[in-house]
Amino acid sequence: MIQLLQSIYDTLGIEQLANLGDLLGLGSTLFLVVAGVAQFFSSGASERVHSLPDMVVEEKPISETPAPIEKVEQERKVAVVPWSERLKKGLSRSRSQVWGKLGNLFQGNGLTDEQLEEIEELLYSADIGPQTATELTEALTVKSKEADFGEKEFKSFLYNFLKDRLAPIQNEVDPDLYQFNKSEKGKTKVIMVVGVNGAGKTTTIGKLATKLTQQGANVVVGACDTFRAAAVDQLQVWCDRAGATMIRAKEGSNPSGVGYEALQSALSQNADYCILDTAGRLHTKDNLMEELGKSKNVLKKLDSEAPHHVLLVIDAITGQNAIRQAEEFNKTLNLTGLIFTKCDGSSKAGSAVSIVQSLKVPIAYIGVGESVEDLNNFNLDEYLDALLDM
Ligand SMILES: Nc1nc2c(ncn2[C@@H]2O[C@H](COP(=O)(O)OP(=O)(O)O)[C@@H](O)[C@H]2O)c(=O)[nH]1
Numbered sequence: 001m002i003q004l005l006q007s008i009y010d011t012l013g014i015e016q017l018a019n020l021g022d023l024l025g026l027g028s029t030l031f032l033v034v035a036g037v038a039q040f041f042s043s044g045a046s047e048r049v050h051s052l053p054d055m056v057v058e059e060k061p062i063s064e065t066p067a068p069i070e071k072v073e074q075e076r077k078v079a080v081v082p083w084s085e086r087l088k089k090g091l092s093r094s095r096s097q098v099w100g101k102l103g104n105l106f107q108g109n110g111l112t113d114e115q116l117e118e119i120e121e122l123l124y125s126a127d128i129g130p131q132t133a134t135e136l137t138e139a140l141t142v143k144s145k146e147a148d149f150g151e152k153e154f155k156s157f158l159y160n161f162l163k164d165r166l167a168p169i170q171n172e173v174d175p176d177l178y179q180f181n182k183s184e185k186g187k188t189k190v191i192m193v194v195g196v197n198g199a200g201k202t203t204t205i206g207k208l209a210t211k212l213t214q215q216g217a218n219v220v221v222g223a224c225d226t227f228r229a230a231a232v233d234q235l236q237v238w239c240d241r242a243g244a245t246m247i248r249a250k251e252g253s254n255p256s257g258v259g260y261e262a263l264q265s266a267l268s269q270n271a272d273y274c275i276l277d278t279a280g281r282l283h284t285k286d287n288l289m290e291e292l293g294k295s296k297n298v299l300k301k302l303d304s305e306a307p308h309h310v311l312l313v314i315d316a317i318t319g320q321n322a323i324r325q326a327e328e329f330n331k332t333l334n335l336t337g338l339i340f341t342k343c344d345g346s347s348k349a350g351s352a353v354s355i356v357q358s359l360k361v362p363i364a365y366i367g368v369g370e371s372v373e374d375l376n377n378f379n380l381d382e383y384l385d386a387l388l389d390m
């Protein structure tokens with residue numbers, strides 16, 4: 001019976017089955033229940049139920065669940081949207097909930113006390129940091145008194161204000177991170193990627209590895225987050241698709257051991273990049289920072305300059321709160337760059353300003369979605385254009 005239902009479901013799909021139920025006078029609801037059972041068996045759920053007792057089910061927030069690779073794969077086949085549009089769409093919440101609202105307040109005849117208050121509130125909600133918010137409000141109070149200071153003037157004032165603060169730091173990004181330099185082929189560049197659980201490390205590494213292999217680079221990835229087996233499998237899928245070699249943990253390995261092994265493998269095959277995924281939380285009582293510090297230092301036994309980059313992944317939703325976290329990572333690991341993910345899910349994309357300013361570390365990459373094309377170099381002009389809708 002189940003086999004019969006299964007084959008009908010496979011052939012017709014759930015909607016057609018409901019229609020069939022109506023036609024036979026059995027009612028679509030009853031038929032949908034039956035179809036649901038058929039779907040359950042057809043999708044292999046029975047196998048999953050049988051295998052459940054063997055699985056370690058880890059409770060974690062939604063944002064930590066691995067990316068739906070098949071969905072991403074399907075999206076990739078859909079027409080490619082240019083980066084400038086993706087970025088604009090990704091920053092649309094920040095624009096509509098903060099920066100766009102600010103623009104409406106300027107009509108060229110000064111600011112009332114209520115308007116000033118509104119501006120301060122908006123700037124605080126944007127998470128650009130108290131110091132920048134105060135400086136900005138003060139500057140705006142003076143500027144808004146100019147006769148021709150309208151929305152357009154406000155936008156260019158803001159653009160220059162933010163650019164002046166970020167450009168000196170942003171200019172420090174190493175181009176090796178974006179563009180595989182063929183003249184340096186075989187000189188293994190080591191990129192260590194760190195951050196709290198769920199920030200987007202593993203998926204970002206998958207995207208980065210894809211971009212670099214597409215440029216002709218030979219990439220080795222080390223799965224040093226040895227605790228979360230599902231995350232390691234997820235990384236494996238990304239690496240297989242990207243054509244990158246992945247080094248997995250041997251049973252019982254510690255994270256620094258996997259990093260060491262990955263670099264050893266990368267050096268032996270003259271790989272161009274060795275990217276290390278790390279843990280964001282430890283299952284032991286060991287201190288995460290100490291463990292990461294160890295993982296970083298052990299690499300120097302193989303190459304005194306490794307890692308060439310230590311990138312901290314920050315989820316834009318964390319906003320200002322990310323600063324303290326980021327300072328901890330920076331103290332132990334001496335960060336060389338930041339990757340700012342999930343700007344599409346937050347109105348706090350402006351927090352990039354305060355994070356970059358307080359750490360004095362540039363943003364190397366920005367993420368505005370789950371597909372490979374949603375991760376790109378952080379270009380300050382593009383970012384400000386999109387944030388302020390210039
Ligand atoms: N919307 C959106 N989701 C993202 C972005 N970057 C990562 N994610 C999702 O965030 C979740 C956690 O990512 P993961 O790489 O596993 O985080 P990790 O714990 O730091 O390794 C996954 O579902 C990712 O698809 C982004 O830029 N936008």
Ligand SMILES: [Mg+2]
Nearest residue numbers: 201202225231
């Ligand atoms: Mg991970």
